[in-house]
Amino acid sequence: MALPVNFKDLIAEANALKLYKKLIVQLNKDLLFANVDIQFNEEILPTSLKLVLQDTVFHLIQHKFSDYLNLLYQVDVSEQKIKSLDSDDMVKLSEDVTFLILQREWQKVWYKNRGSS
Template structure:
């Protein structure tokens, strides 16, 4: 049964434990590229480094390319309700929270694909 992790670190630990971390990275790369926001997270990237790079990418999108940021959320299918609940007063914190929501949604996709294949 799918249980949604409560934070980024636990999510990445779960992906490693389930041996689906590489699939998670591939899904991130795929969806970012579909949104024309090219990223190329290498399969060898550490969970800590992935967390940092994703956070930086989201922060830059919010700050400088807001329309592209919204398009990315749409492509990934991040819950609009969850986004609306976030406090946008601190962009660094907001980018961190959005990064987690993105990882959570991508993890759902990867987990369900693996579970129901």
């Protein structure tokens, strides 16, 4: 599986395979397990999903760092990928982390769907 390299490609692939709603379900499940108090409606527009999740990640980094780390652990985002990000600009960092979260969630959904086909 070749992972999408940006948000636009990820959403295009999820929509093409009719798995966007499953992506939201998987994200909601991991947010719940990570004790992050946000759940997304399955009908949310991709741009809204990205902005709200990015805002949540930004808030966690700034105010609830242990919850942020717990979310990364629950989603299973690669520590190596997180360490490779530039942490000087918090807005850019939260955008990059948001993509890594969505990318990992997409990977989970894609593999589950492939196994059930």
